[in-house]
Amino acid sequence: MKFDLALSLTRPQGFCLDVSWSGDVDALALVGPSGSGKSTALGLLAGVEKHQGHLRLDGVEQAGTPLHRRRMGHVTQDALLFPHLTVMQNLHYSPWAHTLHGEGGVKEADVIDALHLEPLLDRRPRHLSGGERRRVALGRALMSVPRLLLLDEPFAGLDAQRRRDALSVLRHVRARFGTPLVLVSHVPEDIVGLAEHALRLEEGRLVANGAATSVLSAGETRVDNHMTGRVQPDGRVEVDGCDLVTAVPRGITGSVRLACFAHDILLATERPHGLSARNVVETQVTKLEEAGDAVLVHVARPAVAATLTPDAVSELSLAPGQRVFALMKATSISYLGPS
């Protein structure tokens, strides 16, 4: 989606926002410390507040369009489900939800399936946990077939395991529905995991913009690799043609979602011996990417990235196309859930 923004706003309490940027990206992150204006900027994109300047999406000015005609899937931090409606009625709330069959490839069953909402459909919001509420809110936004998804701290308040699970669900949703999105988050993993491009705001101003990994400050880059695979009869999981020993509990079969932090993956240029790591996979470097003060080395299969220091990269003379061995401990490959 082509963004052309010049958003300017002054609140009576003295807060000023002034952000101008244009670019063509499908997944944009707004990052910055709290109070920097990320959520305010997201609200302006959604149309919940008036502002000065212009806001063009794919060349069309949005400023004069009333909120109920903008088709923005705005998911706020507190899910804001309608308490008098069941989950199913919340999902069906938008008038566009009734016309969505086939449109943009989004189908009700797909949304329910992708977000694991089936067991929740008859419940009222007050009987849902925080994570469930957020999944329903995201589902409700997707059901309205938005032109742009606006997510405000979609994983705030979730513990580490649920956060990884939610991130994996969201990546899955993105892959399945392809809706462009703008994400506000202060957690670097979310940003690197979901967005291509990031804008860093400070005190209401744009201070940096670029590839998601480059905008994060030093030490912020913790990349989480998400994978899907199929459990084999011997208990290993086949991912991109590699059989991996993982932390998937016994008894689980079928397709599974896995995650492994980039800093838990080691690379070697020769096959190592006498190691405790259960997985030593011969693969190829595909790309090197700067990420804060580290380098992300992407390998072909399984398609993951490893975080290395620049010194390690130069000592091993790593370059795209080079043959390497990726080393992953079984316990560092977490099981997130069925796919």
Added chain:
Amino acid sequence: MSAVSLSILVGLLATLLALPPALFLGWVLERTRWPGRGVVYVLVLLPLVLPPVVTGYLLLEFFSPRGMLGRQLESIGLPVAFHLAGAVVAASVVGFPLLFMLVSYAYRSVDPALETVSRSLGRGGWETWWRVTLPLAWPGVAAGALLAFARALGEFGATIVLAGHVPGETGTIPLAVMALMDVPGAEQEVFALCGVSIFLGVLAVVGFRALDKRHRTRLELDR
């Protein structure tokens, strides 16, 4: 018609008459900001603090056959002063501030962010009111209506001035009690009417409390 059934009829009609303007004004004053809002507030709440007889007198000026509105209404065959309609209008106006305050409270307890979400999901202002604001506010609105109904049952001052005591037409319980107090040997009837008043009053207050609790549960205020 007996004083009891007349009272219930007048109370119901008065509440129904007051409900649409209370829903409209409550929403306008709770959800919009404009100069002059304060003045409207004062005017709306005035009948609560004015002596009911004064309210009745002002209404009579308005609704008498020579009054601004009375003449028009009389010409279309709807006389107000000293008719059933007069008792309804008097009870409605006197009960209005109570209804308005509870409707406003009910609106205020609905998170405006839910209305914003509704609009961003594609529902316009009116649809949002109908699908989100009113369903969430309705137990509070119903509680207000019940209280206004109870207030209408007890209305005396404005009714006697605007509608007078016409037995069977405007003779509600309070007016009947007042008239019977001057009739020797009618103590038992007065007692019976007092008993009915207490019974209806208790019913209304219990109903009000139940609806108020439901309102809070619905909005997850008591979670």
